[in-house]
Amino acid sequence: xxxxxxxxxxxxxxxxxxxxxxxxxxxxxxxxxxxxxxxxxxxxxxxxxxxxxxxxxxxxxxxxxxxxxxxxxxxxxxxxxxxxxxxxxxxxxxxxxxxxxxxxxxxxxxxxxxxxxxxxxxxxxxxxxxxxxxxxxxxxxxxxxxxxxxxxxxxxxxxxxxxxxxxxxxxxxxxxxxxxxxxxxxxxxxxxxxxxxxxxxxxxxxxxxx
Amino acid sequence: xxxxxxxxxxxxxxxxxxxxxxxxxxxxxxxxxxxxxxxxxxxxxxxxxxxxxxxxxxxxxxxxxxxxxxxxxxxxxxxxxxxxxxxxxxxxxxxxxxxxxxxxxxxxxxxxxxxxxxxxxxxxxxxxxxxxxxxxxxxxxxxxxxxxxxxxxxxxxxxxxxxxxxxxxxxxxxxxxxxxxxxxxxxxxxxxxxxxxxxxxxxxxxxxxx
DNA sequence: GAATGTCCATACACATGTGTATGGAAACCG
DNA sequence: CGGTTTCCATACACATGTGTATGGACATTC
Numbered sequence: 001x002x003x004x005x006x007x008x009x010x011x012x013x014x015x016x017x018x019x020x021x022x023x024x025x026x027x028x029x030x031x032x033x034x035x036x037x038x039x040x041x042x043x044x045x046x047x048x049x050x051x052x053x054x055x056x057x058x059x060x061x062x063x064x065x066x067x068x069x070x071x072x073x074x075x076x077x078x079x080x081x082x083x084x085x086x087x088x089x090x091x092x093x094x095x096x097x098x099x100x101x102x103x104x105x106x107x108x109x110x111x112x113x114x115x116x117x118x119x120x121x122x123x124x125x126x127x128x129x130x131x132x133x134x135x136x137x138x139x140x141x142x143x144x145x146x147x148x149x150x151x152x153x154x155x156x157x158x159x160x161x162x163x164x165x166x167x168x169x170x171x172x173x174x175x176x177x178x179x180x181x182x183x184x185x186x187x188x189x190x191x192x193x194x195x196x197x198x199x200x201x202x203x204x205x206x207x208x209x210x
Numbered sequence: 211x212x213x214x215x216x217x218x219x220x221x222x223x224x225x226x227x228x229x230x231x232x233x234x235x236x237x238x239x240x241x242x243x244x245x246x247x248x249x250x251x252x253x254x255x256x257x258x259x260x261x262x263x264x265x266x267x268x269x270x271x272x273x274x275x276x277x278x279x280x281x282x283x284x285x286x287x288x289x290x291x292x293x294x295x296x297x298x299x300x301x302x303x304x305x306x307x308x309x310x311x312x313x314x315x316x317x318x319x320x321x322x323x324x325x326x327x328x329x330x331x332x333x334x335x336x337x338x339x340x341x342x343x344x345x346x347x348x349x350x351x352x353x354x355x356x357x358x359x360x361x362x363x364x365x366x367x368x369x370x371x372x373x374x375x376x377x378x379x380x381x382x383x384x385x386x387x388x389x390x391x392x393x394x395x396x397x398x399x400x401x402x403x404x405x406x407x408x409x410x411x412x413x414x415x416x417x418x419x420x
Numbered sequence: 421g422a423a424t425g426t427c428c429a430t431a432c433a434c435a436t437g438t439g440t441a442t443g444g445a446a447a448c449c450g
Numbered sequence: 451c452g453g454t455t456t457c458c459a460t461a462c463a464c465a466t467g468t469g470t471a472t473g474g475a476c477a478t479t480c
Contacts (some may be wrong), residue, residue, distance in 0.1 A: 011446095011457060028327060031241040036437060046438085047458045056438070109376075113323055116378060117238060129377055152392035160366050163373025166319075167339055168326060182362040189399055221427060221476095246467060257428045260469070 014052045016042060018066065021059055026106040030114040033060065064121055067111050072128045074103045079135035086143040087184060087192045090157070091200045093136065094183075097161050098176060098204050105165045112162075133158050143188075157187050173208040177201045222252060224262045228276065231269055236316040240324040243270065274331055277321050282338045284313045289345035296353040297394060297402045300367070301410045303346065304393075307371050308386060308414050315375045322372075343368050353398075367397050383418040387411045 020038045035056055039046045053059050074096060083089035096103040115121040133154050140150035180201060184192035230248050245266055249256045263269050284306060293299035306313040325331040343364050350360035390411060394402035 029241070031239070034437065035439090044457090045459055047460075049458095050439070051457060112376060112378075113239075113326075116323075122378065125377075126379075129379075148389070149392050149395070152389050152396055156366065156370050156393070156396050159373035159377065160370040161373065162376045163369035163371065166322060166372045166376040167335075167369065168322075168332065169336075169339075179358070179362050182359050183366075185359070186362055186366050186399070187396075189396070244467065245469090254427090255429055256468085257430075259428095261427060266468070 012042060012044060012048055012052075014062075017049060017052055017059065018062055021063055022066065022107065025063060025110045025114075026104075029110060030060065030117075033063075035059075064111070064124060067107060068124055068128065071104060071108055071111075072131060075132045076135045078102075079132075079139055082142075083139070085193070086139070086188050086190070087196050089139045089143070090184060090188060091196060093139070093157065094180070094200070095204070097164075098173060099207070109165050129158075153187065153189075160187075173205060177205060222254060222258055222262070224272075226252060227259060227262055227269065228272055231273055232276065232317065235273060235320045235324075236314075239320060240270065240327075243273075245269075274321070274334060277317060278334055278338070281314060281318055281321075282341060285342045286345050288312075289342075289349055292352075293349070295403070296349070296398050296400070297406050299349045299353070300394060300398060301406060303349070303367065304390070304410070305414070307374075308383060309417070319375050339368075363397065363399075370397075383415060387415060 017038060020041050021033050024033050024038065024041070033056075035046050035049050039049060042048075049059075053062075075093075078092050078096060079089075081092070083092060097105075111121065112125055115125040133151070136158055137147075137150045137154035140153045141147065143150075145153065180197050181192055181194070184197065227248060230251050231243050234243050234248065234251070243266075245256050245259050249259060252258075259269075263272075285303075288302050288306060289299075291302070293302060307315075321331065322335055325335040343361070346368055347357075347360045347364035350363045351357065353360075355363065390407050391402055391404070394407065
């Protein structure tokens with residue numbers, strides 16, 4: 001067994017196990033995050049795992065922390081950033097839903113599914129959802145709505161998107177870009193500025209083409 | 211072993227296994243629908259199961275059929291029924307979301323979670339979602355909207371509710387009844403008739419109190 | 421009331437999963 | 451270059467799960 005500390009087949013670290021576990025979590029759910037399978041995937045035996053981790057539970061706790069630290073920030077950052085009008089603010093949130101580099105729905109949903117069977121995870125998800133909805137409500141508040149209307153509109157926007165992921169429709173970018181205007185009309189209760197919609201559409205269709 | 215064909219501890223049938231499996235499915239997900247555990251739950255051994263079913267897969271297929279045959283009908287029935295105005299039609303849909311006797315979100319969501327790991331189930335869920343959205347779109351069509359606007363509003367209403375279940379908020383009926391008016395305003399883009407809202411609220415708060 | 425059918429217990433073979441104990445090879449460090 | 455540390459293989463004990471084979475107890479039927 002040759003050791004190459006910085007080569008291709010260098011030795012494994014906690015990070016490698018976590019990365020493999022995150023992918024399995026997203027693709028197959030928590031129940032499929034098994035130590036044996038990860039070992040197979042990484043082409044080592046379980047002996048390695050139990051050197052890096054105390055137990056499977058410790059790995060799972062780490063996965064939750066990784067999600068908590070990362071996935072909510074994208075939403076908060078965009079929602080709290082000041083915008084010149086309501087349309088551009090909501091389009092900025094839409095960008096999260098179509099750009100996987102900004103927000104990973106697979107991870108978010110895998111955690112959410114896990115949350116249904118673990119109170120610890122459930123509580124963590126609830127805190128995250130609260131923060132996200134509050135941040136989006138700020139957009140409608142700044143557009144001049146009452147606190148309650150802003151809160152409800154934020155819920156509709158956010159819940160609808162979570163529902164979209166729950167449905168697991170697997171539409172193409174083109175399909176998703178088709179109905180931007182009626183969505184904005186539905187969410188905001190006002191007619192959107194078509195030039196902003198068009199430029200948003202162009203931008204993400206081009207990005208997807210790359 | 212005493213046999214009492216019509217007594218309390220009568221002999222088991224397929225239906226008993228299916229009922230137990232459905233409950234486990236809802237409470238713990240497909241991955242927890244194990245033959246051993248069902249046998250424990252029913253206080254028999256697995257020998258009984260393999261008399262009634264060929265395999266675990268056969269049981270799972272039966273669960274999907276049970277859902278397909280039942281849970282979509284509630285939505286279609288309410289949505290296709292004619293109403294005197296938009297508010298009453300949408301309130302009639304709302305009733306589905308608050309009354310577990312009409313629509314079982316737990317079952318629906320358990321199936322949806324299962325669908326993420328089985329293409330057969332995924333296809334079945336997709337067909338059901340299509341029919342549901344089309345039916346709700348009919349409500350907005352009859353209220354005079356264009357086909358596209360009706361379709362998008364139906365999506366927002368339906369997706370938002372699926373998202374609500376995905377969030378697994380566990381609110382009380384009182385909390386859920388609090389924001390009816392702003393929800394209707396958000397969904398329909400018009401001011402709801404407050405007397406209709408009030409009577410809806412009274413009706414379901416009273417029902418919950420029983 | 422003997423044969424048949426219905427429902428379930430028991431025992432067996434096998435697969436997959438967790439966690440522990442132990443030792444061994446490469447890398448690092450003095 | 452000998453000792454220590456780092457990382458992993460191997461072997462073992464145990465738990466949980468599926469599916470099969472077989473026989474036994476009760477009920478039904480003729």
